[in-house]
Amino acid sequence: MYTSIAELTNAAVSRALTVGAAVREQEALDLDQSQDVVICRMQERLAVMRDSVGRGLAGVRSRSGLTGGDARRMAEARTRIARGHATASGAPMLIGGEPLTSAIAYALAVAEVNAGMGRIVAAPTAGSCGVLPGVLFSVGEIRGAGDAELVDALFAAGGVGAVIARSSTLAGAAGGCQAECGAAAAMAAAAAVEIAGGTPEQCADAVALAFKGLLGLVCDPVAGLVEVPCIKRNATSVAVALAAADMALAGIRSVIPADEVIWAMGAIGRELPASLRETALGGLAATPTGKRIASEINMVRDDAVVGIIR
Amino acid sequence: MNGVFDIIGPIMVGPSSSHTAGAVRLGLAARAIVGGRPSRAALALHGSFAQTYRGHGTDVALIAGILGMRPDDERIPDSFHVAREQGMEFTFSRADLGDVHPNSVLMELTGPNGSQTTVGGSSVGGGNILITRIDRFDVDFTGTSHALIVSYRDQPGVIAKITSLLATENVNIAAMRVSREGRHARALAIIELDQPVSKEAGALIKRISGIDTVIALPPVVSE
Numbered sequence: 001m002y003t004s005i006a007e008l009t010n011a012a013v014s015r016a017l018t019v020g021a022a023v024r025e026q027e028a029l030d031l032d033q034s035q036d037v038v039i040c041r042m043q044e045r046l047a048v049m050r051d052s053v054g055r056g057l058a059g060v061r062s063r064s065g066l067t068g069g070d071a072r073r074m075a076e077a078r079t080r081i082a083r084g085h086a087t088a089s090g091a092p093m094l095i096g097g098e099p100l101t102s103a104i105a106y107a108l109a110v111a112e113v114n115a116g117m118g119r120i121v122a123a124p125t126a127g128s129c130g131v132l133p134g135v136l137f138s139v140g141e142i143r144g145a146g147d148a149e150l151v152d153a154l155f156a157a158g159g160v161g162a163v164i165a166r167s168s169t170l171a172g173a174a175g176g177c178q179a180e181c182g183a184a185a186a187m188a189a190a191a192a193v194e195i196a197g198g199t200p201e202q203c204a205d206a207v208a209l210a211f212k213g214l215l216g217l218v219c220d221p222v223a224g225l226v227e228v229p230c231i232k233r234n235a236t237s238v239a240v241a242l243a244a245a246d247m248a249l250a251g252i253r254s255v256i257p258a259d260e261v262i263w264a265m266g267a268i269g270r271e272l273p274a275s276l277r278e279t280a281l282g283g284l285a286a287t288p289t290g291k292r293i294a295s296e297i298n299m300v301r302d303d304a305v306v307g308i309i310r
Numbered sequence: 311m312n313g314v315f316d317i318i319g320p321i322m323v324g325p326s327s328s329h330t331a332g333a334v335r336l337g338l339a340a341r342a343i344v345g346g347r348p349s350r351a352a353l354a355l356h357g358s359f360a361q362t363y364r365g366h367g368t369d370v371a372l373i374a375g376i377l378g379m380r381p382d383d384e385r386i387p388d389s390f391h392v393a394r395e396q397g398m399e400f401t402f403s404r405a406d407l408g409d410v411h412p413n414s415v416l417m418e419l420t421g422p423n424g425s426q427t428t429v430g431g432s433s434v435g436g437g438n439i440l441i442t443r444i445d446r447f448d449v450d451f452t453g454t455s456h457a458l459i460v461s462y463r464d465q466p467g468v469i470a471k472i473t474s475l476l477a478t479e480n481v482n483i484a485a486m487r488v489s490r491e492g493r494h495a496r497a498l499a500i501i502e503l504d505q506p507v508s509k510e511a512g513a514l515i516k517r518i519s520g521i522d523t524v525i526a527l528p529p530v531v532s533e
Contacts, residue, residue, distance in 0.1 A: 001313065027313060027315075031313065041315060044321070045315075045318050045319055048321050062325070063325075063365060063367055063387070064365040066365070114324030114325045115324060115325045116325075117367050117370075117387040118324060118384070119321065119322070119323050119324075119382055120321075120323075120324050121318060121320075121321050121322075122320055122322060122437075123317070123318050124317045124318075125327060126322065126324050126326055126327045126330070126331070127325075127326070157318065158314030158315070158317045158318040159314060161314075161317035161318070162313065165316075165317060170317075187317075223365060224362040224366075225325070225362060226324070226325040226326050226366070227325070227365070280362075297365055
């Protein structure tokens, strides 16, 4: 296992491997499993991700009824424009272009499937599960990447996530949303660079640049549910990941190295007040609308407490 | 832990590793402790579980686990329906369980053989769980390894006999906790193991003088 991004990228450079291949080989060693077995295990995750994108685009609703249908809305807007209907009907054109428009639709799709109690791959968490597939499949499509390349992109992302987990945290309750969607964006940026054929140094820079863009992001879920603002934060995080990957691929360096950015994320997380770490007490959860939704959904009433047991 | 497959994974039914996947595992652990599907389950939800169970599906997740479903089972949202089909009765209440983790549940279960068992546990993050109570005993195990739960009458030598039997079976003990209601009263040993205990060895342990019940628990936290 790699304990830092520097160690990971050095290993890839010295062995003339991509970051994804270096992580894949190391993981097979650590688990004492063959390359075929670890590839097969990652392929299974890729298939679940792909399935969750498809289901989310078809339209799902959450159990609370609070969210759902936005992935479908995004995909329909994208289709209208591809067919040239947007200008004919007078609706404004989308401005993002590809892969961003697809990345947003896919990230919303997976996050909505998660909120709807569908099957997803936590990446790194359930709350941030849309970011990586959003970037992975949209970049994969414009590059014509096959499953073998997508699997290695997932290994690259997983290797980055494992370093973050070891040196910092991936839990919103400990580090805020920067530890979930922030980490997911850093991982997704690494995956994008892998698919685009970037160097290990560019991968490290993409990780640093993406993470820096989301440092300090708080975890303030309305009613304590993984819905508002989580689903749309998955979608906005793909934009950060794609911007970071493109900067890195253009040769732009991060002044602060990736490992120091990861350290800073952990330090910021420790300084965040508890109200902004998944307790649903601050931020958006504490707005008038957030509080109204919470009281409607959870029907939290003191008289519902049935008594003290034990 | 924290290998690549812990990061890109687990494959699970959403929306929350702590409030959904962890809740399924708490139900699975309770099912294993009572030795199969209970005929009745009365679940008291505490803290964040009590406040947000509807939106997170914590209620259907707990019942799904009690029915033997894993965290990636797509029938989890329909577990109430499955329970009714199988004739399992269940109730939910909100309760203050005192100074416990915010994501906690107390499960009062009628086992397949009609016996009553109380299981308390918490979902402590990332889908990891802690079983904290069995009947009147405070316990502390994570469900990540094989475990033996042995109920016996407190007297000298019982633990020595169990551990020597495990040694002859070449089963290694990872962690052990022993507690009792009082001297010579009912006692409980939780023994976490690196290897499973064979049916035959379990039967031999059960025959040790003073032992009432032996439950062999498989790991509930694994893919």
